[in-house]
Amino acid sequence: MMFKLTEIDDVLNNLGDHADFATIAKKEADLGVQHFQYDVATGATTYFGENGYLVERRTNGLAVRVAREEDAAAVEQIAKQYIAGQLALTDAVK
Incomplete structure (x- = not known):
């Protein structure tokens, strides 16, 4: 399943600021996100899907x-x- 950063943004925006991690993870998994990595130093997030598919957010949003x-x-x-x-x-996140 191919997901887009805009779909992840929609999920996060709809859940609001205080959603718990399990809820966020479930909603992202429903899009096809298998796991993600967050680089604290740069604020970048990489979302991984199947068959090596990935989407990068270059900052913390x-x-x-x-x-x-x-x-x-x-x-x-x-x-x-x-x-x-x-x-x-x-x-x-500041």
């Missing part, structure tokens, strides 16, 4: 690089705030 965070505790706190609905995705 916000046209900005993702800052490296050295403090694991700070990353954990941001993740908890995002999951709790206290922080929007656009703010969490």
